[in-house]
Amino acid sequence: MKTLTIGKILHDYQNYLTEYEINELRIVQKEKTDFSTQVKALQLALFAEEWDFMTREISDSGNPMSQEYTDRVNKKREAFGVSPIDDAGFATDKTSNLFCEEVVRQTKNYKEILEHKRKKTKQIVFVDMDNVLVNFQSGIDKISDEDKVKYRGDLDEVPGIFSLMEPYEGAIEGYIWLAKNFDTYILSTAPWDNPSAWTDKLLWVKKHLPEVAYKRLILSHNKHLAHGDFLIDDRTANGAGEFSGKHIHFKEKGKGFEDWKTVIAYMKKLA
Numbered sequence: 001m002k003t004l005t006i007g008k009i010l011h012d013y014q015n016y017l018t019e020y021e022i023n024e025l026r027i028v029q030k031e032k033t034d035f036s037t038q039v040k041a042l043q044l045a046l047f048a049e050e051w052d053f054m055t056r057e058i059s060d061s062g063n064p065m066s067q068e069y070t071d072r073v074n075k076k077r078e079a080f081g082v083s084p085i086d087d088a089g090f091a092t093d094k095t096s097n098l099f100c101e102e103v104v105r106q107t108k109n110y111k112e113i114l115e116h117k118r119k120k121t122k123q124i125v126f127v128d129m130d131n132v133l134v135n136f137q138s139g140i141d142k143i144s145d146e147d148k149v150k151y152r153g154d155l156d157e158v159p160g161i162f163s164l165m166e167p168y169e170g171a172i173e174g175y176i177w178l179a180k181n182f183d184t185y186i187l188s189t190a191p192w193d194n195p196s197a198w199t200d201k202l203l204w205v206k207k208h209l210p211e212v213a214y215k216r217l218i219l220s221h222n223k224h225l226a227h228g229d230f231l232i233d234d235r236t237a238n239g240a241g242e243f244s245g246k247h248i249h250f251k252e253k254g255k256g257f258e259d260w261k262t263v264i265a266y267m268k269k270l271a
């Protein structure tokens with residue numbers, strides 16, 4: 001999915017937009033409402049077709065049921081990397097909503113971000129440990145063959161395994177950069193049936209990120225309860241999938257965050 005600002009859409013994508021959409025976009029651009037209000041307003045301005053089938057009057061773009069109309073809106077949607085509407089005029093998934101969230105985030109004109117600037121505070125980022133900060137495989141590689149057999153299928157329960165793990169490639173540099181530019185915390189889950197993991201995770205942080213992550217380690221099976229702006233996590237388990245801010249799905253195919261380099265490049269635009 002493309003990441004654009006409202007300004008860039010108005011500048012580079014006018015050919016895809018009606019006069020109505022352009023005017024509505026300009027109105028949203030000036031708004032300083034909170035994040036979710038701005039996302040809704042943007043979605044209404046840019047993708048009014050998703051409501052046209054109900055009102056038939058919101059936009060000036062013609063009869064919502066005509067082929068010409070459908071072709072035009074789908075051409076626009078394609079240009080933004082958003083899924084087309086179906087023959088009945090319905091949005092088929094949440095891509096338009098996700099696109100608008102990203103545009104508002106990149107435009108940086110919403111209430112919460114302006115408040116941060118005014119108060120000189122930073123957005124909150126949570127970073128997962130296993131397979132994000134920590135190379136889980138490097139721990140497995142160091143355990144005995146005996147333990148590999150004994151704990152097959154539950155390798156995270158091998159006593160002491162977390163103390164053996166090396167940092168993930170680019171993770172230390174990435175975390176240090178994040179800690180300078182965001183209010184950054186580690187948010188990890190330690191296995192319930194492996195008590196030494198709870199200690200080992202603390203010791204790992206003390207060893208590899210002693211200053212930047214000092215007293216910033218949160219161990220939880222309920223990541224959705226952590227209130228913040230970003231969560232960098234390779235999984236949706238333990239509440240990560242229900243996180244209220246943006247879930248940066250590390251290493252997930254097609255999400256565009258395949259390594260620390262791409263994560264930091266993205267975060268640089270939002271710092």
Ligand SMILES: [Mg+2]
Pocket residue numbers: 128129130131132233234235
């Ligand atoms: Mg993980």
